[in-house]
């Protein structure tokens with residue numbers, strides 16, 4: 050962090066934090082412009098923002114929180130990203146983003162206000178000013194194969210212009226929690242909203258995969274062991290207020306798509322279906338599929354990572370595409386022409402590194418239609434057995450258009466809010482959940498409940514259907 054003494058003229062006192070800040074790299078006057086430029090990248094990465102009642106509602110809660118901040122010079126804007134990933138982030142100039150996955154996880158308006166207050170806190174405290182020089186753009190696919198940087202695999206790390214918001218420091222996180230609590234308390238919400246939502250995020254992250262998702266809330270807003278407890282202590286300094294608006298919130302998210310949507314494709318078991326782009330493929334059993342905004346990533350417990358994406362090419366055949374456009378002329382050993390379910394394709398393999406471990410990188414380019422290539426990148430650890438290698442071959446040759454009956458039967462899951470009937474238990478409510486894995490754990494996490502907590506008859510609960 051740059052000190053303030055050497056550049057007096059570039060220092061300002063922050064109205065939210067009371068701190069002196071070095072802001073020469075991004076004076077307040079240029080924040081709106083920087084935000085607008087980065088906002089265009091967010092839109093390019095995530096596609097259209099959600100519209101309709103849910104967007105109106107998030108904006109309404111957002112403006113109510115924003116009205117209670119120190120920085121009135123900022124015009125706050127609230128966008129809902131149509132992605133199952135659980136995340137929120139902010140850009141200079143008042144741009145804030147909240148994912149559909151985050152909305153389905155929250156349990157009250159006070160929690161939503163809390164996460165909004167936290168993002169606004171990053172803006173009012175001007176945390177971005179110190180991060181902008183690092184650059185904001187990298188990516189999910191790039192984060193995975195970017196993990197493969199080093200050796201010749203590094204040559205293919207640049208998969209495209211995916212967006213990646215870099216992580217805040219722990220100090221900035223605590224400060225934003227404090228500001229978020231201040232703002233929602235002023236706005237008339239239960240100040241514990243921040244704490245409760247952090248607890249839900251923590252539980253969800255642990256359930257997902259040990260908190261190691263590539264583009265999740267805690268990858269941008271680090272969770273320290275003490276963060277939830279610190280937020281609880283901070284909230285206790287404010288007047289108690291039990292306005293959570295839980296029922297009103299659940300009413301707003303009733304019917305919201307849960308997980309993947311047809312426009313983005315669905316993971317079902319070890320298969321991936323994309324009705325809008327008309328393709329399906331399977332990955333080895335036991336793989337965890339993450340559907341990113343511009344790529345699909347499958348991670349197997351043995352360390353194998355498969356990244357699938359689609360790209361445009363000028364080459365007239367897959368072999369030329371692979372050699373000249375994808376590998377940009379880098380010599381990657383033998384490139385071979387193959388046929389995948391009647392479509393022309395090319396493949397090659399070479400040695401690389403993932404986080405210091407030696408891997409074989411296998412690339413496959415399938416010409417889906419003239420000028421459009423579907424691509425597999427596989428990073429395969431050295432020790433995997435031969436039987437697994439043949440499963441990976443099956444993945445390559447499983448890529449095909451969807452059948453009519455597949456298209457008719459694949460549907461999005463949705464959040465349904467059910468009032469618990471008399472005699473309900475956690476298990477009886479959890480049994481209604483249409484999810485993979487442990488239904489009871491999923492029900493508890495989705496509803497922000499502790500393991501020993503009981504269902505109360507007559508109260509509304511979220512179910513995935």
Ligand SMILES: [Zn+2]
Pocket residue numbers: 167171217221222225269270271
């Ligand atoms: Zn944060």
